[in-house]
Amino acid sequence: MRAGGASSLESALLDLRGIETLAQQETPVHRRDPRAKVVTALAFIAVVISFGKYDVSALLPLLAYPVALIVAGNLPARFVLGKLLLALPFALVIGMFNPLLDRTALVQLGDLRVSGGWVSFASIMLRFGLTVSAAVILIATTGFGPVCLALNRLKAPRVFTTQLMLLYRYLFVLTEEAGRMMRAWSLRAVSERRISIRVFGSLAGQLLLRALDRAQRLHAAMLCRGFDGTIRPMRRLKFTAADLGFVAGWCAFFMIARIYHLPHLLGQGMMRMLP
């Protein structure tokens, strides 16, 4: 870990708060029932990953979904792109060997031969971009709490949703605590640029012990207020006709994009219109 760990932790925290601010806007997308948005996002992700290994152009029409939500949800495109960059290394690692391993020519563009490896690499990157942006957009237009609530109402296991909610709440507390420990370390290790494994072990261990202590106090506080194992959500959700339209409309579009090769059809139509 770098010596600037404390400040980078804090900036990550600010970023999380930024996403909550975005989620508090009032737009047609924000007004949709969280369940509608969760279901649509899940359907979108399922459709995107169901495409074949070498599909690239067929995926392109699905870009309409994130683009439409970014525009209608008044989200800064740079914010979503920034989040994509953050997750990019993972997708790169998954896809980077394809061009090396799969060298059979698949596409011939004039003199340029594109190997199957490169095509599947492009497909992976495109699918990565679509799925991650769908998840980021879901949180940025809904907020984390309502997403948990929606999952709860959609009959996701309660243990899972409760854990998710508490995890998110205490992420802030834990990051602040880790930030304080890092600062204390860096103030007394002026000349060192990296934390040695030994020191890192003891810092991480202490953080774990503190977290366990806090968990115990937290549980006591919950018991004091009558906690019996289930968190009862407060907010009433209302699933309106507009929500139904949102889900049905998008899902219909996803299905059409999955079954028909839209760019291909469009190309054929254009060809026919030519004299």
Place this chain on the structure above:
Amino acid sequence: MSHHLVEVKDLKHTYPGGTEALRGVSFRITHGEAVGIVGANGAGKSTLLLHLNGCLAPAGGSVRIGDYPLTKETLAGVRRTVGMVFQDPDDQLFMPTVYEDVAFGPLNLGLPPGEIEARVMRALETVGAAHLRDRPPYRLSGGEKRAVAIAAVLAMLPDILVLDEPSSNLDLKSRRQLIGLLKGFKHTRIIATHDLDMILDVCERTIVLHEGRVAADGPTTEIFNDEELLRRSHLEKPLRMQACPVCGK
């Protein structure tokens, strides 16, 4: 009403590892009293408080809240009667928004939605935090967090309020507001703190703990004038009762 009564008899507690935190503490607090619990670090204040609503089980002696001895069977009722405000508000505010957090207790009591709304808003208004209702807890200042933590407990309509270091980490104005709030309550109040000046403002009675035992129990002004007792218990006269450092009077 008799269920505002708190009676502790010969309470003993030993932590795993052998630290004797309480070595026989006894007192009786009656309806509407405000009692300060003071003592050095490690004197047993927090341990004592955790016994009052069954967060810890005694190794010896008994706790009686109102008409009920504290046992496994009466635990739920006792927890409804005794509202506990923890030292670190972050331990207490765990829901995504202030409103949901204050509603957590009433929801567990199974109240109808209208009643919950009314209780939550009444509690938030009492502590002057109604405008914070939709904020996430991590976006509150220290004073706001404390106020909301108190509201979360008030929404359970407890008869007895137990507060652990309520004025710690507060700026002076927030502290003053808290003192006004605590003075205004009609509940039986038990406040553990190092802030003796606050005790002077809020509590007519003070219990001094020293090494797990009650070193003194009596009217606050009497106890704070006993310099020998305070010195023995690692305490100091409240600043307001000390001579002026400039003029010496």
